[in-house]
Amino acid sequence: MPHQFDFLVIGSGIAGLSYATKLAMHFENRQQDVRIGVITKVQADETNTKYAQGGIAAVWSEDDSFEKHIEDTMVAGDFLSDRHIVEIVVNEGPGRIQELISYGTRFDKEHGGTDYDLAKEGGHSDYRILHFKDITGAEIERALLEKANSLKSIEIFTHFYAVELITRHQLGETVHRYDTDNKCFGAYVLNTQTGQVEVFLAKTTLLATGGIGNIYQNTTNPNIATGDGIAMAYRAKGIGKDMEFIQFHPTALYEPGKKPNFLISEAVRGFGGILRTRKGETFMENYDPRLSLAPRDIVARAIDSEMKKAGDPHVYLDVTHCDYEKFIEHFPNITAYCRDHLGLDLRKDYIPVVPAQHYLCGGIRVNEWGQTNIQFLYAVGECSCTGLHGANRLASNSLLEAVVFGHRAFEKTVELLGQAAIPDNIPDWNDAGTTHPEELVLVTEMKKELESIMSNYVGIVRSNRRLKRAMDRLELLYLEHEELYRQSKVSVPICELRNMIEVAYLVIKMAMARRENRGLHFNLDNEK
Numbered sequence: 001m002p003h004q005f006d007f008l009v010i011g012s013g014i015a016g017l018s019y020a021t022k023l024a025m026h027f028e029n030r031q032q033d034v035r036i037g038v039i040t041k042v043q044a045d046e047t048n049t050k051y052a053q054g055g056i057a058a059v060w061s062e063d064d065s066f067e068k069h070i071e072d073t074m075v076a077g078d079f080l081s082d083r084h085i086v087e088i089v090v091n092e093g094p095g096r097i098q099e100l101i102s103y104g105t106r107f108d109k110e111h112g113g114t115d116y117d118l119a120k121e122g123g124h125s126d127y128r129i130l131h132f133k134d135i136t137g138a139e140i141e142r143a144l145l146e147k148a149n150s151l152k153s154i155e156i157f158t159h160f161y162a163v164e165l166i167t168r169h170q171l172g173e174t175v176h177r178y179d180t181d182n183k184c185f186g187a188y189v190l191n192t193q194t195g196q197v198e199v200f201l202a203k204t205t206l207l208a209t210g211g212i213g214n215i216y217q218n219t220t221n222p223n224i225a226t227g228d229g230i231a232m233a234y235r236a237k238g239i240g241k242d243m244e245f246i247q248f249h250p251t252a253l254y255e256p257g258k259k260p261n262f263l264i265s266e267a268v269r270g271f272g273g274i275l276r277t278r279k280g281e282t283f284m285e286n287y288d289p290r291l292s293l294a295p296r297d298i299v300a301r302a303i304d305s306e307m308k309k310a311g312d313p314h315v316y317l318d319v320t321h322c323d324y325e326k327f328i329e330h331f332p333n334i335t336a337y338c339r340d341h342l343g344l345d346l347r348k349d350y351i352p353v354v355p356a357q358h359y360l361c362g363g364i365r366v367n368e369w370g371q372t373n374i375q376f377l378y379a380v381g382e383c384s385c386t387g388l389h390g391a392n393r394l395a396s397n398s399l400l401e402a403v404v405f406g407h408r409a410f411e412k413t414v415e416l417l418g419q420a421a422i423p424d425n426i427p428d429w430n431d432a433g434t435t436h437p438e439e440l441v442l443v444t445e446m447k448k449e450l451e452s453i454m455s456n457y458v459g460i461v462r463s464n465r466r467l468k469r470a471m472d473r474l475e476l477l478y479l480e481h482e483e484l485y486r487q488s489k490v491s492v493p494i495c496e497l498r499n500m501i502e503v504a505y506l507v508i509k510m511a512m513a514r515r516e517n518r519g520l521h522f523n524l525d526n527e528k
Contacts, residue, residue: 004422005037007413008186008202010162010229012040013047014137014399015381016208017144018096018406019413021103024151026414036154037200039189041161041224041492045141048210048225048382049399052137053265053333055107055129056100056403057396058093060118064126066090073397076123076295077361077390078519080242085387088368089397089404096403097130105143107132119330121270121395123295129396134265134331140399161190161492162228163197165205165236166426167374177237177373184236184377185422188429190490197429197490203420204413206370207233207379208402211360212503213260214496217455218356220252220263226496227503229383233364234502238372241385242362243503244511245520247393248460249358250275250299253351254314255341261356262337264317266395269293271330276316276350277306283315297392297520300355304460307354316350355460359398361389361520362510370409376420378409391519437488443497446481450474450497454504458511463524467512474504 007023009016020036027034040046059069069090074081101107107130108117119129132139148154166185169175175182186201209229213221234240251268252261269275269292275284287302288294294302303315319327324347328335338344338351364379366372366386372379381402388401437443457470478501485498517526 002199002201002426003037004035005186005200005202006034006204007036008200008205009036009038009208010187010206011047011208011210011381012038012044012145012156013049013208013210013381013402014140014144015402015406016206017148018403019206019208019380019410020154021144021148021151022407022410023413024148024153026410028151028153034153037157037202038148038154039157039160039162039200041159041192043158044145044156046222046224047141048221049137049402050141051220051222051263052399053134053263054121054267055119055131055136055396056097056140056399057124057128057394058097058130058400059090060094060116060128060130064128068125069128072123072125073388073394074390076392076394078392079390080518081390082387085368089388089401092404092407093400096400096407100140100143100403103143103147105140119267119270121266122290122293122299123394129267131267134267134333137399159192161192161495162187162232163190163490163495164188165232165377166199166201167236169236170426171423175237177239179237180373181375182237182373183375185426187232190492190495192492195489197431199426199428201422201426203417203422204376204378206409207364207377207383208381209383211382212500213357215450215454215500215504215507216357216459217259217451218252218261218354219259220249220261220356220358222260226500228496228499229379230363230506231499231502233372233374233377233379234506236374236377238374238377239365240362240506240510241365242510243360243506244514245361245389245391246357246507247296247359247361247520248300248355250296250303250355251317251353252356252358253338254354256313263358264334264351264353265331266296268317268319268331268334271327272319272322274318275299275303276318277310278312278314278316280316295392296395300460301522303353303355314352314354317353318350319346320348320350359393361385361391361393368408369412370405371412376416378413380405380409391521431489434487434489437484437494440493442484443493446477447497447500449477450500450504453477454507458508461522461524462511467508471508471512474501474508477501478505
């Protein structure tokens with residue numbers, strides 16, 4: 001029998017849980033019984049949110065202003081951000097963060113005081129980053145999970161993997177990408193414990209599946225970040241936007257062969273960290289007057305340039321001049337990791353860093369309520385493209401966007417709930433004629449090839465030749481994998497690779513279409 005819900009949430013990070021929590025509280029306060037299903041492909045707390053170190057940005061002091069936060073966001077986004085969306089997120093942000101605090105989220109306060117200890121990061125003109133040590137995302141995730149688990153309407157399904165969205169296509173109807181009457185009715189979901197694909201029906205479905213980091217060799221994203229929601233939405237005739245804008249975090253810890261890369265938070269540079277070459281020389285003065293506090297795209301390209309000029313595998317981040325006791329207090333996790341894994345004493349040793357894929361500024365196109373072009377399908381968080389980030393994300397705006405749009409999607413969901421209905425003729429998953437593949441080594445090797453294609457040809461600096469080569473090689477990979485997919489019973493590795501190939505295609509396609517260098521997209525041939 002299919003599972004039947006009022007609301008289905010795919011993903012259990014800040015976007016998915018804030019949405020689910022709002023819905024549950026709304027209906028429980030009205031003593032209305034609803035079913036909210038939250039599915040996550042591993043344990044519930046293994047999300048992109050958990051790995052966010054720096055914090056969440058919002059205007060929180062009288063010295064700051066909404067106007068300054070809006071302008072900082074527009075500048076970082078190279079003025080491709082949608083100003084209307086920026087104003088919504090900045091203005092509504094403090095209220096949403098206050099709600100996180102009411103759920104039990106702890107943010108650091110100043111010594112002996114009641115005021116929050118506000119940090120400053122690259123691209124920000126004021127101190128407005130609320131944080132909890134250097135594990136802010138994990139603290140927000142903890143509080144949201146505790147809140148969600150306390151609400152009887154929410155049922156969390158761990159180790160369930162969404163394979164395909166259910167739309168009018170599954171009813172045998174022809175669907176086109178720009179149709180206005182396509183509808184979503186839930187998803188086909190793989191129970192990874194039993195190997196069976198189950199039907200999860202819902203009046204409203206929300207995608208909160210995070211990013212695409214694992215299409216690259218170096219990423220700070222967890223292993224689950226394989227672009228699943230974006231690929232599913234695209235196959236269901238959703239619309240993608242701004243996929244060429246891939247943010248590479250300038251300062252991931254250099255550990256050859258390790259994935260994901262450990263993140264050295266942007267807040268370390270905000271605290272006073274200085275970038276140096278392997279010879280110990282500063283170099284940011286050659287690229288931007290803001291030096292090490294320049295926005296991420298500028299810093300990442302500067303590091304990439306210095307590494308290429310010198311033939312070095314990394315540069316350094318120097319914090320030896322900082323107050324060590326205060327540094328430990330702010331960054332205990334970073335300090336311990338550098339000490340335990342690399343034997344570094346940050347009072348005298350520099351931190352080796354390298355750029356790594358960190359954040360996708362594009363995704364599934366949504367409106368100001370998180371609605372996709374498919375009715376009753378919402379997308380929130382990193383898998384969505386709201387228009388907030390434009391060509392480059394301002395540090396610590398991502399958690400803010402997720403919680404603001406989680407709330408806005410909740411409001412629109414409640415408003416339109418009476419219009420939603422589930423047809424009674426949705427078919428079961430059909431895998432007749434498929435078998436379990438004997439050699440998953442094929443998937444492993446194809447994944448390595450995909451990572452190589454994207455890292456070498458569609459990275460921080462691109463060219464027309466590199467992009468064409470990437471597209472040509474990706475097409476061969478796509479054809480090879482599709483044959484394997486059609487013959488095989490679904491499994492997480494096979495489906496993840498399928499999704500990664502599809503989102504890689506969208507990145508390359510949109511990068512080829514972008515004829516100007518803006519923000520995170522830098523093509524050598526566009527300069528000519």
